[in-house]
Amino acid sequence: MKPTKLYCDLFGHNYQISKKVTNHVKEYTCKCCKKQLTTNSNGRLTELTAKRQEINSALERIYNNRTMRLKQKMLSSSIC
Numbered sequence: 421m422k423p424t425k426l427y428c429d430l431f432g433h434n435y436q437i438s439k440k441v442t443n444h445v446k447e448y449t450c451k452c453c454k455k456q457l458t459t460n461s462n463g464r465l466t467e468l469t470a471k472r473q474e475i476n477s478a479l480e481r482i483y484n485n486r487t488m489r490l491k492q493k494m495l496s497s498s499i500c
């Protein structure tokens with residue numbers, strides 16, 4: 421067992437946001453052991469698996485498209 425892992429077991433993981441997928445979904449990485457978590461559909465934290473990573477990137481695409489459209493709409497309405 422690595423000392424960093426032992427630290428996490430004793431004191432808990434030191435998670436930092438590694439990626440913002442949407443306003444509600446974020447990915448977290450532990451600074452010590454690099455374990456990754458993400459927010460699931462219930463708003464709870466769950467382990468970031470390959471499948472979840474796929475879901476998140478799809479979510480991110482949808483979210484970015486929507487916010488981009490929203491910005492364009494606001495821009496055009498402010499011009500008019």
Ligand SMILES: [Zn+2]
Nearest residue numbers: 428433450453
């Ligand atoms: Zn950790």
